[in-house]
Amino acid sequence: MPSLPTHSRFATVRARLEAFDPGEGPRLWIYEFLLFGFKQAWACLFGGLLLFLLLATHLFYPEGAPLHRYDFLTLAAIAIQAGMLLFRLETWEEARVILLFHIVGTVMELFKTAVGSWTYPEASLLHIGAVPLFSGFMYAAVGSYIARVWRIFDFRYSHYPPRWATWLLAIGIYVNFFTHHWVFDIRWVLFGATALLFWRTRVHFRNFRLHRWMPLLLGFGLVALFIWFAENIGTYAQAWSYPGQEAEWKPVGLAKYGSWYLLMLISFVLVELVQPVREPDPA
Numbered sequence: 001m002p003s004l005p006t007h008s009r010f011a012t013v014r015a016r017l018e019a020f021d022p023g024e025g026p027r028l029w030i031y032e033f034l035l036f037g038f039k040q041a042w043a044c045l046f047g048g049l050l051l052f053l054l055l056a057t058h059l060f061y062p063e064g065a066p067l068h069r070y071d072f073l074t075l076a077a078i079a080i081q082a083g084m085l086l087f088r089l090e091t092w093e094e095a096r097v098i099l100l101f102h103i104v105g106t107v108m109e110l111f112k113t114a115v116g117s118w119t120y121p122e123a124s125l126l127h128i129g130a131v132p133l134f135s136g137f138m139y140a141a142v143g144s145y146i147a148r149v150w151r152i153f154d155f156r157y158s159h160y161p162p163r164w165a166t167w168l169l170a171i172g173i174y175v176n177f178f179t180h181h182w183v184f185d186i187r188w189v190l191f192g193a194t195a196l197l198f199w200r201t202r203v204h205f206r207n208f209r210l211h212r213w214m215p216l217l218l219g220f221g222l223v224a225l226f227i228w229f230a231e232n233i234g235t236y237a238q239a240w241s242y243p244g245q246e247a248e249w250k251p252v253g254l255a256k257y258g259s260w261y262l263l264m265l266i267s268f269v270l271v272e273l274v275q276p277v278r279e280p281d282p283a
Contacts, residue, residue, distance in 0.1 A: 014039070014152065018208060036207045043149040045089065046098075047141030049080050051230055058237035070124035070132040073239075077137040093274040094147040098140040100270055105139025106131065108177060115181050118242050135240070142227060142263070146271045153205035156280040157216070161197040163272065169193055170269040173262045190262055194220075204280045211280060220268070224260040231256060 017038070022031035041048070053076055061069045081098070084090040109131040112118060124132040149155075173190050180187070194217070201216040232252050235245055244250060 101143030102136035159200035
């Protein structure tokens with residue numbers, strides 16, 4: 001039986017792009033900028049396709065179709081995932097992490113819909129409780145992005161905290177998503193613990209020829225911000241609704257941005273299962 005591929009087709013494309021010599025000066029700067037955008041778009045491929053489907057089906061899905069919109073989204077998400085594996089646009093290691101995200105996200109969805117944090121207003125056949133199965137793929141999209149961007153930009157870390165501490169923090173964050181409905185919400189304690197653990201940590205990323213760096217906390221914040229933008233698109237497309245959005249759409253509150261920031265920690269720690277935490281090269 002042939003072994004499963006551990007590298008996606010993009011590895012070959014990336015090698016060719018990184019071997020290209022655009023020259024110096026403004027041409028180099030423009031090339032680096034375009035290459036950065038291309039790599040980010042590739043890392044967002046799964047999430048971008050899913051977000052496109054949410055919006056497109058909201059605008060154009062026919063009323064009275066024999067297949068519920070939510071069920072179509074579930075089948076489409078499965079087809080996208082299968083296609084990415086079949087055409088080696090994604091590695092099997094990344095797919096396993098995405099499956100783990102799907103399970104973790106679905107468990108949270110079951111609880112949050114039961115306590116009324118948000119609702120799925122449309123009918124579906126492919127669901128568990130009040131949760132249509134496509135919802136788990138939205139969490140999987142976050143995991144897909146982090147796993148892919150980690151590999152594509154060859155992430156390295158300096159002053160990385162002990163892994164046991166990051167796992168304890170991630171567990172605390174996940175538990176608080178449930179327990180704050182009955183006891184005191186400790187999210188501000190968790191924000192403080194996150195800052196304490198990662199305030200010195202730098203993520204070193206290689207876009208073209210050299211590794212550059214940024215504070216890892218800033219990286220978490222930027223990714224969470226774009227997820228918050230995507231969540232606004234998702235609620236506009238009526239994929240789900242928060243309280244107060246039933247009659248008319250309103251932007252998602254900034255408190256959800258904080259929630260996504262904390263969720264980034266869970267996502268990041270889960271991706272550690274398949275992506276090594278390496279230090280920068282001495283050079």
